[in-house]
Each structure stands twice: as structure tokens, then as C-alpha cells.
Amino acid sequence: MDYHQPVLLTESVEALQIVADGVYVDATYGGGGHSRLIVQQLGANGHLYSFDQDEDVLPNLITENERFTFIHHNFRFLKRFLRLHGAGQVDGILADLGVSSHQLDDAQRGFSYRFEADLDMRMNREGERTATDILRTYSAEALQSLFSRYGEVRNAKTLAQAIVAERERRAIRSTTDFMLLLDPLVRGNRNRYLAQVFQALRIEVNDEMGALESFLAEAREVLRPGGRLVVIAYHSLEDRLVKNFFKTGNTAGEVIKDFYGNIERPFRILTKKAQLASPEELRRNPRARSAKLRYAEKIN
Numbered sequence: 070m071d072y073h074q075p076v077l078l079t080e081s082v083e084a085l086q087i088v089a090d091g092v093y094v095d096a097t098y099g100g101g102g103h104s105r106l107i108v109q110q111l112g113a114n115g116h117l118y119s120f121d122q123d124e125d126v127l128p129n130l131i132t133e134n135e136r137f138t139f140i141h142h143n144f145r146f147l148k149r150f151l152r153l154h155g156a157g158q159v160d161g162i163l164a165d166l167g168v169s170s171h172q173l174d175d176a177q178r179g180f181s182y183r184f185e186a187d188l189d190m191r192m193n194r195e196g197e198r199t200a201t202d203i204l205r206t207y208s209a210e211a212l213q214s215l216f217s218r219y220g221e222v223r224n225a226k227t228l229a230q231a232i233v234a235e236r237e238r239r240a241i242r243s244t245t246d247f248m249l250l251l252d253p254l255v256r257g258n259r260n261r262y263l264a265q266v267f268q269a270l271r272i273e274v275n276d277e278m279g280a281l282e283s284f285l286a287e288a289r290e291v292l293r294p295g296g297r298l299v300v301i302a303y304h305s306l307e308d309r310l311v312k313n314f315f316k317t318g319n320t321a322g323e324v325i326k327d328f329y330g331n332i333e334r335p336f337r338i339l340t341k342k343a344q345l346a347s348p349e350e351l352r353r354n355p356r357a358r359s360a361k362l363r364y365a366e367k368i369n
């Protein structure tokens with residue numbers, strides 16, 4: 070099976086407006102779909118730095134290409150690792166957020182309720198806490214908050230209380246343990262409900278919102294003026310952070326004024342509305358259905 074079918078591939082790579090001798094970053098290598106298309110467009114002095122925190126991408130890296138460097142780290146530390154590799158300012162940065170099909174479809178990883186596995190859900194298997202750790206240690210309030218914020222789970226409070234009551238009786242270690250608890254609590258469409266609960270836990274395990282915030286701030290610093298930042302988001306909260314950041318330079322979307330009252334506008338926004346996958350792409354790849362592409366050019 071394919072590692073991952075790239076989403077909005079031509080649209081997002083075109084948005085980078087690649088120049089042959091430019092320096093680019095793909096923050097989310099995954100199956101390398103976007104990285105390969107970028108490298109193809111580089112000339113002798115061009116370079117691509119690709120990040121991914123999951124070691125599973127390693128067997129599938131672009132090889133024997135002096136224009137490509139892989140960085141096996143979290144993109145939240147973009148600036149530090151680019152500096153470490155001697156990259157100065159860059160011409161364009163792409164991030165295709167979330168998880169890959171490989172991660173969702175690998176039964177062992179615990180990302181999916183479709184398979185029996187330990188409730189792990191770490192993209193980086195050296196990460197400190199798993200989904201089990203969260204279910205074991207978080208207070209009912211913290212659980213409720215993550216299920217309602219990241220999963221929009223309708224009965225988040227009931228679910229949080231059920232987890233706290235259940236863990237007094239037995240450990241919740243595997244997807245099966247968790248499903249036994251979830252099944253009587255399902256509201257509405259079962260698959261949708263379960264997907265929302267699992268997604269919320271995954272976002273918390275990997276601190277996906279925290280990583281995105283740090284990434285956006287660092288991307289702004291490492292981009293040269295005129296450079297492009299291109300982001301594909303799959304979750305409405307992520308998309309909102311990106312949209313706010315492009316508008317105001319901060320993810321809260323707070324308008325910042327300088328001493329003279331001039332409003333800070335760090336980016337020229339090139340997508341007034343998020344771009345979506347075409348009907349043709351959706352037919353080929355249903356996983357593209359929640360994708361939202363936004364891009365902007367750095368002014369300062």
C-alpha cells in the first residue's frame with residue numbers, strides 16, 4: 070500500500086513559486102510526495118530541507134540527491150535545525166499538517182479505532198506521553214476540554230467522567246479497552262463519533278496546536294521578505310490559527326499596532342478563502358476532503 074497519497078500536490082507546490090536556486094523547507098515529509106516535486110524543480114544551487122518526526126519515513130527518503138537534506142525532528146524547532154544545517158533565510162516553506170495514511174493505517178500505532186493496538190498515537194515514538202498516559206493521568210476537566218476543543222465531541226463531559234470512573238476499575242491500555250467504554254456513549258453516527266474522539270486524543274498526544282504555533286512564528290523569522298509560507302490544514306482549529314497568523318502575525322488574531330498606530334501586517338495574503346481539493350481529487354482520494362490550503366508572502 071502507498072505510504073501516503075499527497076493532497077493538493079500541484080496547487081501547494083505551485084504556491085511556493087519555486088526558483089531553481091532557491092532554498093525551501095517541507096516541514097512534513099511523510100511519503101515525500103511534496104518533497105519530490107519540489108526537488109525536481111531545483112537547480113544546482115537550490116536546496117530542500119525536509120522535516121518529519123516519525124522514523125517510519127526513513128526507508129522512503131529521497132536518496133542520492135545533493136539538493137536534499139532530511140531533518141528527523143519536530144518542525145516546532147524549525148529555526149534551530151535550519152541554523153544547525155547552515156541554512157540562512159529561506160525562499161519558501163510548506164507544511165501539510167496532521168497524520169499520514171501510513172500512520173493511520175498501521176495497526177500497531179494506535180491511531181485508529183479500526184485496529185486492536187496499544188493506545189499509543191505518538192508520531193514520534195520517542196515522545197514522552199502516549200494516549201494511554203493521558204487517559205490515565207488527566208483530570209476530568211482536562212479530558213473534557215480536549216475532547217470538546219479538538220474533537221467537538223458533543224458529550225465531552227459525560228465521556229470525561231466515564232473515563233475517570235472506568236480507570237478506577239481497570240486500566241485503559243488498548244483501543245479495545247477504550248472502545249468498550251466508548252460504545253455506549255456514542256452519539257450520532259458511530260464512525261464519526263469515534264473518529265472525533267480519536268482525533269482529539271491524537272492532537273493532545275502530539276501537542277499539534279502547540280507545535281503549529283511555534284512553527285508559524287519560526288517560519289516567519291526564517292523566511293526572507295518575499296518568501297512564501299504554504300500550509301495545508303485538516304482541522305478547523307489549525308486552519309484558524311493559520312488564517313489569524315497570516316492576518317496579524319499572531320495565532321490569536323490580535324491586531325497589533327506600532328508606536329505610531331500603524332497596524333502590523335507581516336504577510337500579503339494570497340488566498341482570501343482557503344483553497345480546497347478539486348472534485349476530481351476528492352474522487353481519487355477521500356482523505357483530501359477536509360484539506361484547506363492557505364498561502365501568503367512575507368512582507369517583513
Ligand SMILES: C[S@@+](CC[C@H](N)C(=O)[O-])C[C@H]1O[C@@H](n2cnc3c(N)ncnc32)[C@H](O)[C@@H]1O
Nearest residue numbers: 075097099100101102121122123143144165280
Ligand atoms: C499529512 S502527512 C504529510 C504527507 C506528505 N506531504 C506527502 O505528500 O507524502 C504529515 C506528516 O507530518 C509529520 N508531522 C506532523 N507533525 C509534525 C511535527 N510537529 N514535526 C515533524 N513532523 C510532523 C507526520 O509524522 C507525517 O508524516
